[in-house]
Amino acid sequence: MLEVKIRRALPEDVEKIFELYNSLSEDDLYLRYFHYYKPTLDEMKTLVKQSDHITLVAESDGKIIGEGTLYNDGEFSLVVAQEFRKQGVGTEIVKALIEEAKNKKLKNVRFYTLPENEPMIRIGKKLNFKLSIDEDEVYGELKLS
Numbered sequence: 518m519l520e521v522k523i524r525r526a527l528p529e530d531v532e533k534i535f536e537l538y539n540s541l542s543e544d545d546l547y548l549r550y551f552h553y554y555k556p557t558l559d560e561m562k563t564l565v566k567q568s569d570h571i572t573l574v575a576e577s578d579g580k581i582i583g584e585g586t587l588y589n590d591g592e593f594s595l596v597v598a599q600e601f602r603k604q605g606v607g608t609e610i611v612k613a614l615i616e617e618a619k620n621k622k623l624k625n626v627r628f629y630t631l632p633e634n635e636p637m638i639r640i641g642k643k644l645n646f647k648l649s650i651d652e653d654e655v656y657g658e659l660k661l662s
């Protein structure tokens with residue numbers, strides 16, 4: 518079984534997170550940011566600074582295989598490297614983001630995605646998010662208090 522550790526991103530992870538992003542398809546980047554966007558190395562440095570957000574990484578065998586970011590308003594997004602999908606990593610990242618949100622005493626967490634994003638919809642259902650699914654957008658919300 519895949520051994521994965523979910524933890525806060527650190528400044529020394531920048532290069533490895535950048536590698537993860539470079540391995541992603543345009544579709545993945547679109548789903549992660551909800552528009553096409555390829556972050557630069559400098560933007561990665563902002564990501565790990567954890568200023569208006571909390572960024573977690575999934576690490577396996579010294580490699581960063583996933584990343585999830587929770588913003589102060591409760592919105593979050595995540596990505597898992599393609600070759601490590603369907604093994605529960607995405608679910609574990611979302612669970613860890615929910616814990617971070619609870620610790621920050623946020624009232625809810627939420628995500629937006631596309632109706633064809635079956636894995637994200639499954640994660641939402643499994644973790645009891647209230648889902649609003651329409652033709653071109655899925656909105657998931659979980660109340661925490």
Ligand SMILES: CC(C)(COP(=O)(O)OP(=O)(O)OC[C@H]1O[C@@H](n2cnc3c(N)ncnc32)[C@H](O)[C@@H]1OP(=O)(O)O)[C@@H](O)C(=O)NCCC(=O)NCCS
Nearest residue numbers: 545548549595596597602603604605606607608635636639
């Ligand atoms: C969404 C994403 C993070 C899920 O990561 P993952 O590690 O594959 O997630 P999990 O392994 O926890 O799978 C979650 C569920 O989806 C299912 N699943 C995974 N990939 C699937 C696929 N391609 N088609 C159908 N179901 C799929 C899993 O079997 C699992 O179902 P279960 O909980 O009923 O067993 C990953 O697909 C990804 O990075 N996508 C691109 C970016 C993205 O969409 N981000 C979300 C923005 S909000």
